[in-house]
Amino acid sequence: MRAGLTRERLIAAGAELADAVAFEQVTLSALARQFGVQVASLYSHLENSEALRVGIALVALDRLADRAAEAVAGRSGRDALVALGNAHRDFAHAHPGLFTAARMDLPPELAARSGGVRVAQMTRAMLRGYDLPEAEEVHAVRLLGSVFLGFATLERSGSFGHSGPDPGLSWQQGLSALDAMLRHWPTAS
Amino acid sequence: MRAGLTRERLIAAGAELADAVAFEQVTLSALARQFGVQVASLYSHLENSEALRVGIALVALDRLADRAAEAVAGRSGRDALVALGNAHRDFAHAHPGLFTAARMDLPPELAARSGGVRVAQMTRAMLRGYDLPEAEEVHAVRLLGSVFLGFATLERSGSFGHSGPDPGLSWQQGLSALDAMLRHWPTAS
């Protein structure tokens, strides 16, 4: 009776482990233990431990892209912005390990084929509800991506601390402010 | 002749190493090699390897806070916003290792005494140049912190890819958009 290891199963198990424990603690050793095999056996399916992490990152980006697509579907304008922002934040809260994985630095060729591209496309689609010059869209996409990533990161890391108002309130206000920003986007003179 | 190890010297050396190589590669072993001592000797000065990383993170936050303070000094309004934003971005580019360290999750008591608090104070000071209701300032501080962190992170990680316009241009436009956002900050009805 073999354990039935597979690249996909290993990465899927790693993804679960990341959320259950922490992305940093997803090791080949831990996976081998979980499957009841020797560590060396994993090397038939994964080139090295980095390949595991990269695989998890790609899974994470795909899932995030799915949420983003769902969020912008059938919505526009402020509704779409709020839904897209919440998709990011909710994902970070529901899947802390995957969210961390999604922030991994990926080799450019992989990044170009990752769900990250789809997230950017969804963000761009959302912007159709605002009146930006086409050339400005890419800048807005980057800025919004920065906010979505940054806010969830700071919130999860506890930087918003135990002082001051509920981060959720800041998030609501922040989304409104971003909506205002998009409506008043400065046109390059 | 002793090596003259000190908690401070070790952390300082670790900080340099982080920028020279990468934060993840700052290990007790590497430091011991550099100082020509046995690894175990470091434990007289640092409780464990986590203490080293935390120490570097605190150094990083302090340096960032220094830059932030310098940026907002003598400036206001859009000038202050741009200078503060650039302080973050320039710091991330000049000190990739420290910037990574600065994003470490810190235990709350430490975070509360870290340079991160000073960065928030400087951001709040910058907001005086805008017309926000006092109660909104904290939300704006959090949103701006998210952008500054997020943009530098995405830019450094290569997420802005080799396609599309220069990230520096997006940054310029982003700062203008943030300026517009602050000038049109939505007042909670």
Next chain:
DNA sequence: GGCAAAAACCTAAAGATATTAGGTTTTGTG
């Protein structure tokens, strides 16, 4: 100056993880 106590540094050992080389056992297919 000399001498204890403290501080600095060392040796030794054990436990994790990652990786490679090469062997054995399943398993499915002709």
Next chain:
DNA sequence: CACAAAACCTAATATCTTTAGGTTTTTGCC
């Protein structure tokens, strides 16, 4: 059913972390 490929294993090396318990340098005080 035999055999080749795939799956999994043993063994060995290397790196990093941490603890326990020594030895040597420094330091400060008589």
